[in-house]
Amino acid sequence: MSLKARAALATLCVIAVTALVLYAMGRVPICSCGTIKFWEGDVNGPGNSQQISDWYTFSHIIHGFLFFAATWWLAKRWPMDFSVRLLIATLVEAGWEILENSPIIIDRYREATIAQGYNGDSVLNSVCDIVSMVLGFWLAARLPVWVTVVLALAMELIVGALIRDNLTLNVLMLLWPIEAVKSWQSGA
Structure with a gap:
């Protein structure tokens, strides 16, 4: 098996293991409302961070842009294939998804941000956040920097x-x- 194939398989395994870890942490697989939607536009609604995509999906695409830039810089020092760089980015994003859904970060969001009712992401949303980062990474590799x-x-x-x-x-x-x-964020 080639390096690219092994890295691609490892990337998929990271996503799958992340889903299992999140489920083991008590994250709901899908929105507790019982429906799956492609887009949840109500940032303050119960479906936010529970569906396939929401307003925060754009942040995860930007993560992909940033991780592409960071791994491009690393690759200049330690030559590595695109697929290895994507694996590194996926590991970082998966680590964030696990940390973001831990009690310490959920409580921090509730305390310090406008996300007073934030309860964490569904497993579906977290997996799709990782996929959004992959999309951003892929786009950054193909688009001009500007x-x-x-x-x-x-x-x-x-x-x-x-x-x-x-x-x-x-x-x-x-x-x-x-x-x-x-x-300002709360509209006051």
């Missing part, structure tokens, strides 16, 4: 304007909460 940067900025600005949250604000509020930002 297009990737414009797409990332557009996603951040549009999502930020529409739901008052995005990857940048999410990271800021998780690591260094600012009351004025939280107030």
Whole structure:
């Protein structure tokens, strides 16, 4: 089996193992509402972070852009195939999905951000978040850098304007909460 094939198989295994770990952690497989939808647009609704995609899917696509850039930089120092770089990115994203759905991060989101009712992701949503990162990684590998940067900025600005949250604000509020930002996000 070639290196590319082994790395691709390992990437799929990482996603499957992540789903099993999340399920073992008590995450619901699908939305407790019993339905599966492609898109959940109500950021404050019970289906947010439970369906195939939602407003935070854009953040995971941007993760793919960022992980592509980071592994491109690493590959300059330690030559590695695209499939190995994607495996590394998938491991990082899977690690985040597990951490994000741990009590410590769920409680942190509730305490420091506008996600007061956040209960964590469904397994379906987490797996689709990883797949969204893979899509972003794949796009970054094929698009000119300037297009990737414009797409990332557009996603951040549009999502930020529409739901008052995005990857940048999410990271800021998780690591260094600012009351004025939280107030703005809640519409106060």
